[in-house]
Amino acid sequence: MENFASLLHGFGVALTTYHVMLMMIGVLLGILVGVLPGLGAPNGVSLLLPLTFTMDPVAAIILLTSMYWGALFGGSTTSILFNIPGEPSSVATTFDGYPMARQGQATQALTLAFLSAGFGALVGVILITVLSTWVAKFALRFSSPEYFAVYFLAFASFIGLGAASPFKTIVSMGLGFAFAAVGMDTVSGGLRLTYGFNELLSGISFLIAVIGLFGIGELMLTMEEGLRFDGIRARVKIRDVFKTVATLPRYWVTLLRSSAVGCWMGITPGGPTAASFMSYGLAKRLSRRKEGFGRGEPEGVVAPETADHAAGSSAILPMLALGVPGSATAAVMMGGLMIWGLNPGPMLFVERPDFVWGLIASMYLGNIVAVLMVLATIPLFASILRIPFAIIGPVIVVVCFIGAYTVAGRPFDLWLALAFGGVGYLFKKLDYPIAPLVLAMVLGDKAEDAFRQSMIMSRGSLSIFWSNGLVATLMLIGLALAFGPLLSSTLGRLLKPKTSSAVA
């Protein structure tokens, strides 16, 4: 109950005209940087940071977090419209969001994405409000073996999802792991796979790969198919937005399950990317319309978006309470906290309750402001698709390359993006799935670090993954997800002859 009193006080802090105005500015700027792939939330927040030096901490964090929400929503927009995810966590949204847009349902896809994202974020914030003290303690129980188990879970829930052959999935995932290994290795301190290229020292940025694989690869394919976007000439009607809003309750099971997955991954902290992939995997497995997934199934948009935002907002808590940023954006914000003279850590809640609860209250308000603002922009974005391909195609290429350059400001990345574009094209032509590669690139090095740290701790014994209830449970769920489909099909095959012989 004490938390609610603090929250009400927080609303008192956050609900001033000045702060609400900052939220709107932040969300607008966020949508702007989110829509440009590569610019993204971390860069946007770093650019804005120097302007906040003179502001008071509460106003500054409200501006920055609102920009973060805006950027997350903007990232989903490009995933759906152009198949170019702005953030790692919106990759899963492309799987069904882009097919929906191609079928002329861009408005529906965008509306569903924004609404479910808003729903997920609100669940995440409610969780923070209710459980803040408990959650902070729970996150302390996570060490390297537990992290590895969480990443393993994410990989496992994704295995066997694609329609492609499992061997192609493994090849794609293996390539992803190799790309993730490039650069300096945390555990040994040595350089790997850089071949003397200075540009590869910092590794291959996930964003470059995604811009190439999805954005440029997709454009090459579209060009080959005859320079047109199929069926996106559908008219945009404001009424569609309201109609889609009315369909949302239909997906209540997916919404609740995905929020649960998102919150769990946000506080553990596996992060929004693992959450969105896992939620998509689970939704596909448990849905009654499995075959529709990957071809424009609305549930395939709802699931990753809900989990992404639930994880994104609940991940703010470990940052405040433990001082461990869960994402690049959170790291920039933490840097900001220190410059404003605040020390993230367990004592922040005690020393600066006005700041913490003002921030939490602003998360409620900021997300509501963000959902309203992005819903209002849907007709604008959806009508972009009505522009002829001869005009929009080159614009996308330019946006892709600007995005690739802004990631780190290196000309080398432009060539890399182009190369990934070629790889993406080949993958599509040869029917290799791209998603496993992306998943492996995002979580691969983290999973590797966690595994090797665990091995150092246990002096090489695998039993560390069964050493306590938490990690054992996670590993068991992971193994069940990974081998479940295989087991059930084998069992089915074993049982079938028996039943037929019994009948005979």
Next chain:
Amino acid sequence: MLKKTSWLLATTIAVTFGGVAQADWKPAKPVEFIVTSSPGGGTDNFARVVQSIIAKHKLMEQPIVVTNKGGGSGAEGFIYTKVAAGDSHKLTFGTNNAYLLPYVAKLAYKPDELTPVAAMALDEFLLWVKADTPYKDAKSYIEAVKAKPDTFKMGGSQSKDTDQTLTSLIQDATGAKFIYVPFQGGGAAGVQLAGGHIDSNTNNPNENAGQWKAGAITPLCVFSPTRLQGGVKVTATMGWSDIPTCKEAGIPIDQFQMPRTVWLPGGVPADAVAFYANVLKKVSETPEWKEYIERTSQTDRFLAGQDLKTFIASDDAKNRKVFEQEGWIAR
């Protein structure tokens, strides 16, 4: 008339600053601050604090652009600086990694291809354990580690970096043997200690202050020749100045500190080096800088010119000895 006034003004400035050559060179375009860590890291905070102070006190006419080039433990930034040889508008922020990184990894730059400008602070290292362990001082902890070699876990940020170097020095000085576990950063190593997943770490004050205040972990000693400043109590019973030096506490290591350094590319005019050294000197005299030093419990120490060169040479030699002994030198 106008000419005369400005001439007078110039003379006054020259006289005020005791004839330092800084009046001869001034940045002609925006200055780029290259940060050799990712956003949120210790070096990032250092550079951004300097940026905010310069902006607030208008110590430079040209605007400042901060870029993070933290790839390869910061090597990305130093290589970028090396390639920019002769460009006096690129200021690079780092630690002693500037001259130590090329030892442990094969990199495309050598320390002498960079021009040292200043060292602005020394970050301290402490030995921390979990608060609810029976070890109340460094000596009893080290004895416990010695009794069971290769069972106690020491956490730190990255591999072959300051934390592992210090761990190696402690092992040499005491005969204790740790399992060293590298994490992604000091923050992660701090949380792992608070959660009881490792037995100790050698974090900087700033990285562990929050957990200490909350009573999750406790410092045993500081690897500094003298005790830390700051009489205010952090917990109910202890403040930074109550922590014994490790030498007092029975670990025979006099000093292990990490300088926060600023560099220019090679081949820049001496006037430019003097200009930035002068600006940074002024930064280090502002109340905001003192506040930063106090908040992060570092040691305030401004070094430039010959003092800096001497410091770097001795720090370099000391670390190199450990690297050679551990076989970390990359060939």
